[in-house]
Amino acid sequence: MSAAPKSVAIIGANLAGGWAADTLRQKGFEGEIILIGEEPDPPYERPPLSKDLLLHPDEMPKTLFLHDLDYYAQQRIELRLGVRASRIDLRGKRVELADGGHVNADRIMLCTGGAARSLPVPGADLPQVHCLRSLADSRAIAAGLAPGKSVVVVGGGVIGLEVAASAARKGCAVSVLEAAPALMSRVVTPEIGQFLLQCHRAEGVDIRPGEGIAAILGESGVQAVDTGSGARIDADIVVLGVGIDPADDLARQAGIATDNGIIVDAHCRTSVAEVYAAGDVANQPNPYLGGRVRLENVQNAQNQGAAAAEAILGSTTAFEELPYFWTDQFDLNVQAAGDTRHAEQAITRGALESHAFSVFYLTQGKVQGVLTVNQPKDMAHGRRMIMRHLCPDPAALADPDSDLRQIVKAAS
Numbered sequence: 001m002s003a004a005p006k007s008v009a010i011i012g013a014n015l016a017g018g019w020a021a022d023t024l025r026q027k028g029f030e031g032e033i034i035l036i037g038e039e040p041d042p043p044y045e046r047p048p049l050s051k052d053l054l055l056h057p058d059e060m061p062k063t064l065f066l067h068d069l070d071y072y073a074q075q076r077i078e079l080r081l082g083v084r085a086s087r088i089d090l091r092g093k094r095v096e097l098a099d100g101g102h103v104n105a106d107r108i109m110l111c112t113g114g115a116a117r118s119l120p121v122p123g124a125d126l127p128q129v130h131c132l133r134s135l136a137d138s139r140a141i142a143a144g145l146a147p148g149k150s151v152v153v154v155g156g157g158v159i160g161l162e163v164a165a166s167a168a169r170k171g172c173a174v175s176v177l178e179a180a181p182a183l184m185s186r187v188v189t190p191e192i193g194q195f196l197l198q199c200h201r202a203e204g205v206d207i208r209p210g211e212g213i214a215a216i217l218g219e220s221g222v223q224a225v226d227t228g229s230g231a232r233i234d235a236d237i238v239v240l241g242v243g244i245d246p247a248d249d250l251a252r253q254a255g256i257a258t259d260n261g262i263i264v265d266a267h268c269r270t271s272v273a274e275v276y277a278a279g280d281v282a283n284q285p286n287p288y289l290g291g292r293v294r295l296e297n298v299q300n301a302q303n304q305g306a307a308a309a310e311a312i313l314g315s316t317t318a319f320e321e322l323p324y325f326w327t328d329q330f331d332l333n334v335q336a337a338g339d340t341r342h343a344e345q346a347i348t349r350g351a352l353e354s355h356a357f358s359v360f361y362l363t364q365g366k367v368q369g370v371l372t373v374n375q376p377k378d379m380a381h382g383r384r385m386i387m388r389h390l391c392p393d394p395a396a397l398a399d400p401d402s403d404l405r406q407i408v409k410a411a412s
């Protein structure tokens with residue numbers, strides 16, 4: 001058993017890292033906490049970057065930053081911002097920084113998240129082609145959105161569709177290219193993808209499933225996009241929403257096991273003793289999805305960061321996260337928990353046309369996933385059903401007038 005740590009270095013100063021640092025202090029850790037971040041800002045929430053901040057870039061949401069700078073000083077959390085950790089020396093328990101400095105620590109936590117993917121197509125380096133991950137990216141995109149501008153979004157996943165909705169709301173002519181036949185296919189069924197497609201089309205977004213991108217055309221600036229099938233779409237700005245790659249390079253260089261992110265166990269421990277990982281970069285066994293998974297959402301980043309901190313302090317409780325995310329597109333608030341793609345049976349509660357419905361996903365009678373559209377209250381009941389492995393009465397579930405609380409009670 002190794003000695004209790006006197007210092008913890010957290011690499012990656014955003015949601016997972018910020019929550020980990022906070023949790024260490026809140027749980028009574030008195031030693032040194034050093035939070036190292038490549039971005040210039042202290043930890044912040046990314047969800048507004050594709051929503052409110054694209055619509056109103058001058059109105060900084062009050063809750064954007066986890067805490068103000070004074071808080072970190074009060075909590076004796078040392079912030080090393082605007083500097084990249086360039087190497088981990090495992091033997092010397094030392095994190096080397098790109099500015100020539102270094103940090104020694106008894107425990108190291110990797111919360112390095114992910115980097116937005118670019119695309120290997122001609123023109124991807126033109127100045128009006130953007131990815132969206134950081135506050136700076138969001139500001140750059142917002143500067144290009146104005147009534148009458150043509151926007152091509154590549155990728156019909158969560159981020160792409162949120163950007164499309166925001167751009168359309170700003171009066172832009174928006175096209176979305178999605179190489180897969182359905183939208184948001186990594187997280188929802190083709191039926192829900194189809195529902196979202198119809199909603200976007202009804203708002204005037206030109207959605208093109210099954211269509212890729214061959215090139216971005218223009219000399220010194222973007223003029224058009226050449227699609228995979230040879231069509232040409234005029235464009236003033238292109239946003240690539242084609243996913244992220246986990247930022248696991250530091251771990252790999254240090255010889256820590258990686259495979260689509262940093263491999264961790266149920267206690268957020270990596271393959272190397274006294275090195276932990278959490279957030280978008282961590283690939284962890286998940287009891288709800290069966291097998292390993294790298295989740296990319298706020299709830300996981302916060303809770304897993306906190307769980308890793310508790311593990312450092314000696315907690316032996318396994319971290320078991322029910323996967324959950326939300327997205328806002330036009331007037332739709334979509335929330336999803338558990339496995340919403342692979343169930344035997346989907347029970348819809350309410351009419352899709354009403355834009356207020358829920359879908360319960362059952363396998364062998366047991367609820368394994370729930371998706372709500374503008375029905376956030378149903379989510380709490382659905383989560384309960386999944387976590388308690390309940391087999392509710394399908395007919396009652398399908399009846400929008402039935403009381404979900406009673407259904408949970410009856411099935412418990």
Ligand SMILES: Cc1cc2nc3c(=O)[nH]c(=O)nc-3n(C[C@H](O)[C@H](O)[C@H](O)COP(=O)(O)OP(=O)(O)OC[C@H]3O[C@@H](n4cnc5c(N)ncnc54)[C@H](O)[C@@H]3O)c2cc1C
Pocket residue numbers: 011012013014015016017036037038039045046047048049050083084085086111112113114132133134159247250278279280281295296297298299301324325326327328
């Ligand atoms: C535009 C956008 C909208 C989103 N909307 C939603 C939403 O509505 N709902 C939802 O659930 N989730 C949403 N997400 C996802 C959510 O924001 C992420 O899951 C969450 O930010 C992950 O937190 P993290 O700390 O693990 O990683 P990140 O937020 O990626 O933070 C990692 C940090 O580590 C830094 N870093 C990386 N390498 C180094 C290094 N070597 N040295 C120093 N620093 C380093 C990075 O610069 C970064 O600041 C959204 C994401 C984006 C981009």
